[in-house]
Amino acid sequence: MNFDGKPIGQASAPPATNKTSTESGDKGTPVGAPTYVQERCADRGDYAAYSKFQDNLYRLRIRGDYAADNKGPINGFYNTTEGEDPDKVYGLFLCRGDVAANLCRSCIHEAFNILIERCPGQKEAIIWYDECLVRYSNRSFFSIMETKPIIFIANPLDGSVTVNKIVEQTFNNEDFVAKVTDLARNVTDLVISSKRLYTTKNVYVSSLVTLHELAQCTPDISKSACKSCLLSAIKEFPTVLNLKRGGARILQPSCNVQYQMNFDGEPTGQAPAPSTTKKTNTESGSEEKENSQEVQLLHLRQEIGEEFSKERSQGEKPVASQELSLIRLDIIRAATQNFSNECKLGEGGFGPVYKGTLADGKEIAVKRLSRSSGQGLIEFKNEVILIARLQHRNLVRLLGCCLEEHEKLLIYEYMPNKSLDVFLFDSTMGQSLDWKMRMNITFGIARGLLYLHEDSRLRIIHRDLKASNILLDGEMNPKISDFGMARIFGGNQDEASTNRVVGTYGYMAPEYAMEGLFSIKSDVFSFGVLLLEMISGRKNNGFHLREHGESLLTFAWKLWYKGRGLELTDPSIKESCDGVQVIKCIHIGLLCVQEDPADRPTMSLVVHMLGADTIPLTRPSLPAFSVGRDVRTLNPISLIHKTSTINEVTLSDVSPR
Template sequence: MVSKRKIRKIIIISWSVNHMFCMYFLYLFLLCTSLLCCIAKDSMTVSSLISDTQGDTIVSSGERFELGFFTPNGSSDSRRYVGIWYYGSNPKTVVWVANRDNPLSDTHGVFAMAEDGNLKVLDGSGKTYWSTSLERSSSMYRTAKLMDTGNLIVSNQEQGNHSVRILWQSFENPTDTFLPGMKMNENLVLASWKSYDDPATGNFTFQQDEEGMNHFVIWKRSMRYWKSGIAGKFIRSDEMPSSFLYLLSNFSSTTIHNDSVPYLTSSLYNDTRLVMSFWGQIQYLMWDTEKVWSLIWADPRDSCSVYNACGNFGSCKSENGLVCKCLPGFKPSSPENWNGGDYSAGCSRKSGICGNGAVSDIFLSLKMMKVGNPDSQFNAKSEMECKIECLNNCQCQAYLYEEVEITRRGGSSSSTCWIWSQDVSNLQEEYDSGRNLQVRVAVSDIESTSRNCETCGTNIIPYPLSTGPNCGDLTYYSFQCNISTGQVSFEAPAGTYQVTSIDPDTRKFVIQAKNADDCRNKNFLQLNQSSPFHLINRCNADPANFSSDFSFKAGDEVEISWDPPLEPPCSSSTDCKDWPHSTCNASQEGKKRCLCTTNSKWDSLTLNCTQEVDYSRQTGARGKMTLALIIAVTFISVAVLALLSSTFIYTYLWRRRRVKGQGSREILHKNSALYLYDSERKVKNLIESGRFKGDDTEGFDVPFFELESILVATDYFSNANKLGQGGFGPVYKGKLPGGQEIAVKRLSSCSGQGLEEFKNEVLLIAKLQHRNLVRLLGYCVEGDEKMLVYEYMANKSLDSFIFDRRLCMLLNWDMRFNIILGIARGLLYLHQDSRLRIIHRDLKTSNILLGEDMNPKISDFGLARIFGGNETAANTSRVVGTYGYMAPEYALDGLFSVKSDVFSFGVVVIEIISGKRNTGFFQPERSLSLLGYAWHSWKEEKALDLLDQTLCQSCNKDEYLKCVNVGLLCVQEDPSDRPTMSQVVFMLGSETATIPAPKQPAFIVRRCPSRSSRASSSSKPETFSNNELTITLEDGR
């Protein structure tokens, strides 16, 4: 029998055990709850993690920012990154990326505070893809917290007290975005993304300049790309918005207020950010009342804002078609690069200076110039003292004299002489706050004759052109020099026009015709028949000669030539000293001219008298020797010619016998094209086959790529390098051994593009060279493989931007308008300015590729057709193209012409400005297509309803309405009503052009969209096959 004492003991032990278990489970519950709360809110502790598989994120306490895993908007692959974005933004507006250069390939990653106290991005196997790289710590007090400022902070609570020490923060390790609360110092660098869907480190970086606070610089790789200003007292920098500087200084610096940008109160700064864009622009953005990010300020804003855009001694003017030119007396340092649009090498002197001091050198007087910082300065009493100081110093390249106003206190005055002993850089014409610069040149490089007019700013006035009655030839006295601006103008009966360039070698000059209503009118300029000037290119100075880096302003540039001059006018023999073998005599027209002497003849090209040789006076031994020499040379030449002819005939007969011997093997191939695939020579034979007539094969000179080199470049066509898939086959990205990136278009055996299209594309692009056409680098044919190698376009295709909710915001109005102009210029070149007349037949937004600077380039010439000079239209039974872009006469009747491309261009314009697809748009109230909606909006004077809403802040209303008008003109039903591309370029580029009202376009009403209607490409479906339809490539090349 159990005693009471034992029972009591058992009860006590049982109660103790139960109480202990209850306390343990309560502690475990509280611990788990605290960990869950930690992850669910805004912080992470040691051993806590965020799982990509579970979709975990942390959100700042005020719900302003969120951290987690993401795939970049617009990306077609499975790359995963850890980043911070604005909470609730859709699509995500990412402000920071952890593993930007090392993405995960799947969704099994985790973001964790590891046991060593570091934040890490890990894959499913535990491999580290990114880390904060702090010293190892086992402290349980280390935490990571996402703040409402967007800053991710790793801190440690010191043992024994309550102080917190910050160990690492994302604000000191940014990617491409600067947020309020950050502070720009010498250690902070913003690095752009590689492209809009690739957060990897790009080409551009923004940081504080070494010259100090409030001076900033953008680097393009290792080259200085943009500079915010110039230190020192010489000239104030391009003024940046005070609110921009205030934000960069973390609200602590005193800046000069700029009224052009509104001042922001402190609370509004919370909704601003700075972004280093992947195309090289530093952008200042603000979240506005319309709940969109508005661009407040950006730089570089034009081609001349780029640092030293035209190189040393090169002058920049963004209003000109060709923005860069060498100063008079200078020539391109690298002519090949200069002609190709790369001006970085700048210009160098034609002749050296300081040969005979003041005798050999003069100074160019350049007005209203922006110029880089001088090398030295001193107080000078007069400009003459400044000039003499420069002439006495052989290192002096230029000087600038500036008089300072009398001071109030002492009543004294002082003037400064600025000296450039190094090459002069960063030159820009007609700069608002520019100075009058004197650049030293050799007199022989400027004044070829005493009759030459003085230079006018950056323009040499070559003989016989005249800017006054005392220089040049008065027959050519049609020019004026504005001595205050250094600009030259051309006077014509119809008005006065600014001259942008003069080329004495080709006897041509270019004027700006902005005030002309229609410069293609035959009466434009109204030049007299007796005038020595002739219009040679109306409203379209050749864009093929202009740089791809800088925009060509087509539609307002006119090229004019001048006739070679007669002998120079004179009043006495002294006036003829610059023309040897001439004397001052009366000419047949009655005027005194420097007429050539006996045995001399006037050469109007070299502007000199050239002596004629009289062989009848060469007698005696010398004449006999000459005759003997002529006979000997003739005999030898005949012998060599006979030997070469024999060799040629032998080689021809040998090749003919060899070809006959191969005949039996060729008969075995019913399709000879397959046999011709084996080598570059055979591909050329294929292109020269009977299916191409005329001179189609002349000048065919495209590099041939070996298959092995393409396999290596594309990593054997790995999926990681695949850019997209179309009906023709896949497109791959590759890299050549020299580092050049390429895009390889690989035509599959079941491709929609056959042998003829392949030949067509190689042939056409080989003959086309224009900044708005994609460049073919080469081709490869081996076995069944047919491949085309293009330049790689980093920003892919236009449709991937304008039809994407996030990416469309990257294209503001100026960019879209420049893209429209670029496409128009490319089509104009195809239709009119290239050596062949070409109709593209498949123009659409997916065939417009965007370069690094958003320059548009037309691609895919597989369906293009070559026209003769007199042809205007053709008919085909094989209708090919893309639904939504084909003109009605082509889709229904197979009739195509240059006006078919004009129709497609009109559709592209309306898609660009509306941000909507023509093939996917449907308005149920009126059963309208996109073209119908645009037409009714225009007729009801509600054209702004068509505007892409992301353009509300940046849109230029006049340019927008012009684009709507021109777009509707292009899609009119009757081809004869549509404008030509030359008229389109003029209407878009001119501020004074009269644009007619459009008529009703084609295809304005459509049935309710269905699967069948989307698949159809015409009202005559029997003329189509799947192989004949071009497929939109969503990814770029």
């Protein structure tokens, strides 16, 4: 079976709002808001801001809206191009066959906007909603049957004793798989005989159970290609079918197929979002049921829904989440050779991290919560909930999670070049990081942090930015990782306080370490430390041991103040660096680590300063505080002077106040 590197997942959470529409042209029929499912950004190059390609892409979006308004030439389907080579954009818009025109219109409009937001600068991308599909590329894909990427999504049953008994009495597992697969093949024949390449079919299995299936192809491909596409999807059904699943769908660019089990009710045209009702131990019959993977994942989804409600109450437009992807434990065990020592990449405060290889060759990194870990389900949930709602080229990508048999696992994309500290603080490996590469990494980190603070609309404070939490992909592009300590700020919130100071020695801002106050300026401080480490190749953590009690920050300031800033430069890059740029970057780093948070620049200004040579810089004040200078000043805070670096994720020491 071919996962194409994509984990099996649950259906997406329902939208935070479910307003009905009675727009003209649809006979006043109330229609719910479109429901996001999943998107994929293809690696086919980037386009620059304000470029001709971006211009053509936005023109294509307008044409898509117009086509949706006019229902397109073929019942909710429209494909077109905008511009000329090499900036030509190809676009395809398709609504589900039973979707009313007004919902089709709003789905295409929302899907295109979300796709551009989720895949910034990407020249090819695709997004699925329950009600529509939107796709664009810099290559012609019209009339070409394509089956990758392939997305698996499974909806659990509601978990009640009654429903489980109905399923057990109606099917054994082999019969169930055969029944659904046979029905899907029958539906395929119906699809290719229809004019719209779309159909649904119901099979009444018993007086209590109905199987409902739906299949659709994009009308630009031939009927024979449509059949091949659907059959390629159907052969994957055994991957997502078992007695725990109440519905499943398989999504491909040229076709999709889905089934849904219905109990004592009429079948619907789409797989509903799973229930978020918490089952009690009395109802489920045992503590194991209450702690089952499905129930815990539903609780996570419920928490996302609660966050959406908070955004809505603050008048903000809700942000659709990515899939809370579910990967079975047996798949993870096989990928990691049952968590063997040979696959172990390292260990942090959270627990060990393992390299894994899926059946299709996709490499993953598995972060496994240790039962003795000081960090627990709170950090686990926090990381899942936050990353499920974020996507940026400079943030690590969470592929899925697993809560099964008391295991708590996070599955990430594998970073072959490990973390930044592996290179930066090693005298030999540091030589491979020349000045240009260091600046590219620095700029990527700054863009990722800017996205967290401003562009994601969630205003996220990372609280643990450091070199070991910057992962490097095969092309040395930086990815910010480890969101277990991160916090979301409300729309008008600028600062918060905590009695539980978390972070890493050497990177914490003074107001946070001493008073528990944190804000976006706390992250700016950490970035400033990291920037000075990038220039010098030396850690702020422990620097005082070699420099007679002086921190890297005060040492850098004194050199800069005396006009000797170039002496801070890592000897391994002196030949490749630009002296003017080095002095400018030291200046920016010192602005970021000033004692007063109000004096520190925002990340938007930092990005601007890094990218321009003509911006006048204010004079930085002497860093008046450093965690590394005198640990005694932090009492009664107890700091553990230890960090652990692992390939995929590094965990910080928690410092209780």
